[in-house]
Amino acid sequence: SYVLTQPPSVSVAPGETARITCGGNNIGSMSVHWYQLKPGQAPLLAIYYNNERPSGIPERFSGSNSGNTATLTINRVGAGDEADYYCQVWDSSGDAWVFGGGTKLTVL
C-alpha cells in the first residue's frame, strides 16, 4: 500500500514561515490534499489539489508538489495556526484514501 511520510513536528517562531513536507513515491504525479486538525474542532480542508485554497483559508497558506515531496507552506505564522496537519492522496492501486502520519505545528 502507498505510504506518506511526514515529520512528527515542526516548530517556528511567530511571523516566520512554516514548511511541512509529505513524502511519497512519485507523489508529484498525484493530487495532494492537506487538512488542519485542532482539538475539539472538525477537521478543516486547508489546501486541495496540491495548491488550491478553499474559501476562508488565508492566502498565507499555499502548497506545492513535485517529485517525491509535497509541501504545505504557511507564511507569517501566528498562534492560531498551531494544529496538526495531515496530507492525503488517493491510492488508485489499492482503492484507498491514504493519510500521512501527521505533523504537529508548534508556534514558539
Add this chain to the structure above:
Amino acid sequence: QVQLVESGGGLVKPGGSLRLSCEVSGFIFGDYYMSWIRQAPGKGLEWVSYISTSGTSKFYGDSVRGRFTISRDNAKNTLYLQMSSLRVEDTAVYYCASLYGSGTATPFDYWGQGTLVTVSS
C-alpha cells in the same frame, strides 16, 4: 450552513456491535460521495470506508473489511456505519466526511466533529 453531525458512539465490549450515524444538512446529501475516517487516541487519521451517491459502490480499509458496513439513506440525509466484531484497536474518534466532486482523487471538503467509540472490556 453545512453541518455533519455524528452520533451513536459509546463504550462497547470486544466482539460487540455499534451503529454510527451522520446526519447532514446544508447541501444536497444525495449528490455527494461520503466516507468515514477515524483517529485512534494519539494516532493519525485513518480512512475507514467510502460510499457512492447511490450506495452501489462501497470501499473499505483493510483493517475493517468484512466487519464494518457503510450505508446511506438519501431520503433521511443520513450516513451510517454498522460496526461488528469490534476490537480494542477500533477505539477511535469516528468522523464522517463528504467528498468534493465526483472523483476518488477529490478531497474531503466537509467533516463532522466526530463521535468517540471505545472498545474495552
